[in-house]
Amino acid sequence: MADEDLATLGPAAGPRTTSTALRSEGAEPQVGPGAAAAESGRAGGAVGRWLPWIVTAGIVLAALNLRPAITSLGPLMAEVRASLGMSASVAGLLTSVPAMCFAAFGIAAPRLARRWGPGAIVCAGMAAIAVGVALRPFAGGTGGFLAASALALAGIAVSNVLMPVVIKNWFPDRVGPMTGLYSMALALGTSLAAALTVPITEGLGGSWRIGLAVWAALAAVAALPWLAVLRQRGVAAGPAADSDRPEEAPVRITSSPTAWALAVFFGLQATAAYITMGWMPQIFRDAGVSAGTAGVLLAVTMAMGVPLSFVLPRLASRMRHQGPLAVALGLCGLAGYAGLWLAPAAGAWAWALLMGVSNCAFPLALTMIGMRSTSSAGVVKLSAFAQSVGYLISIPGPQLVGTLYDHSGGWGLPIALMAGLMVPQIAVGVLAGRDRRIEDEA
Template sequence: MTTAPLWRGRALAVIGILLCAFSLRTAVASLSPVTELIAADFPLTSAVLGFIGTLPPACFVVFGLLTPVLEHRMGLERTTLVALVAITAGLGLRGFVGESTGLVLATALVFAGVGMGNILMPPLVKKHFPDRIGLMMTLYTTAMALATFVPPLVAVPLADAAGWRFSLTLWAAFAVAGIIPWIVMLSRRTPAPEPVQDAWDAEGPSAEQAAASDPADFTATGPIGTPTANRSLFVRLARIPLVWALSLTFGTSATMAYVAFAWLPAIMVDVAGVDAATAGLMLSVFAFVGLPSSLLIPVLVVRFQATRPLFLVGALGGAAGIAGLLTLPVSGLVWVWVVLFGLVGVLFPLSLVLISIRSRTHESAVLLSSFVQSAGYVMAAIFPVLFGVLHDATGGWTVPLIVLAALLIAAIPTGMMAGRRRTVEDEWERRHGAW
């Protein structure tokens, strides 16, 4: 079987997905580098900064749960448009605030849009590119990786040249650009193309299973997409071990990222004895390690069914980096440990690909994405706080780092379960009968 060219009839979807993905990360990464410059204009207390730090996972959980409801009412593309409008408005307002309350409210609006966009990306790929899931996941996770480390590199120079307000507001331009393709697509009111799929082109069921697994229009509680059916399917997801395996896999990835961005510079200063500038550079190296992962992992999973080996690379590599920091934190080796720890970046694109290919339809992908990411971000919201509490209670970083490494090792069985080549619908039907 053949696949349709990526751009044939889908150029706007490609552009819209990539610009949306880019905006999801620039919205998050553009604020923290300029907080000191903002504080020179109006007070930013530690409590305010701490609250802003808790906004991303909190908003991601809340709006991750609300997104399926909004998607049912408005459709996938319109909900994406709403998310981008919220991001644009929040980014624009951040550049005009005059006090900390306004900054918090504008930032909350940004993260509300990001929380929606996080859920919508895998279903958008599944709906518009069922024959090119690997390629599109590579493109959009790479866009997210670029948007993670580019803003910290240019935010301060931009602020020095034109002020922190310009530095913050600039990123709204990408969200505005991302709005345009979706408006054009919606104005045309044409159905999305349905290219022929190359034996699912994914690490999923066989061609025979795929042929027997066309999207069902109804559940026992009514048409798919209605609130009643969505609630029923959400409850069903909670009863499927594969869904919890995916949730813990995603949660482990998010936890490692949030812990690193919150604590890695301080750990480097205290454990490795480097200065603050070097510690910041090490954090950039940690983030940069994830870029090759974004390029390679979707293809390795989709084409070569490499979920389990990749999860082991991320989990064991990260644990080895932590072990190195604990046992040999000498200047010549500390960069090696940071790179090894950065291998946990493998888990993020891996988790996103699995959300797309562990569901049969884009409708069920919306619900699965909502469940997995909301559960994962609860874990990511709690663990960095727990990490700090352990540090304060023990007076050092040894116990928190041991717990972090233990989490990676403990997540290995869930990664192996997530590697099973079954959809959540398959798992339900195997255990309980018709989906």
């Protein structure tokens, strides 16, 4: 991506407040809420002085909304299937829709960001999530449910891709900690939706439609900080989006082995995550666990990501090679799958914990995306490539699990598939974790 692409990542390039400018004055760069506040305040008054903190709040609130549209569905899948007349294969397709939408809409995120700015696109993404989540239970039939879900997932897709860019622009010297904060909030939103959807549904009269639609309110709230950011167009691009930076060499992302390794790693971890979110509650329910407990078990799996997603990016950013972390997470996943196969009900809590640790491959992948490029321009290209290709790779997984379950009548073959996919995930995680930059390879 050329320099003009980087310069237009925000609504406007903004004043020169980058670490490059600070170094030219002989000072150490201090990028973050404190460093950005002074220039933001001069540019935008009282709101501008608080703008970096508003961006931080926007990142956290956006992250809280990037999974409830998906994990709220798992605990109520049986009710949705019965009401809409879905077979297990069609339900498997439903669990594949997130990956389809993330691949299709995620690839458009860089172009949209160059045209409108990442803040505007994230704000629009939150609005799309709110509308889609509110409409899908009442859209009528499986087709309407899928269409409204696709709208919400489109908003999630573009926000997924642009969050690493927002972090790189606003906090270039704090990629690890800010990615940890973002990942922790994402895991928290994921687990809250899984744990609270059934109790909320029961408390509001037992209608699964109300239980799913209520999560639209959280997305509506998440749009508010980004509206404040958009009002400060002179600085909305972030301190590191500097149009005066020297032109950078173009990067052919498809010629980078590291980019491909990251894309495959992202795709395999996404496959595991969406199979877990879509089918793990059903595995437990078929083993004799109640619907409410199955939802709590999924919440435990997702909740493991709250502390680990905060710690793991910090740890990864201090390591020259992140491969050992990919290996450790993969081994936890293999142990969890073995437990689901051998004793799904008896050791349910242990398997939920192990799967929760394994699912932290997602914040590891995000951290590596931020570390494998030297610039915001490279990060946006790498983020879009790794996530779009990765989600394409993940599309068949949930559908194949549903088909195997239909044909075999049990969970042995689906779980064997999940375990088999964990082995190449570990291998490409080691390759993606090497201390390389895509600019050097391309």
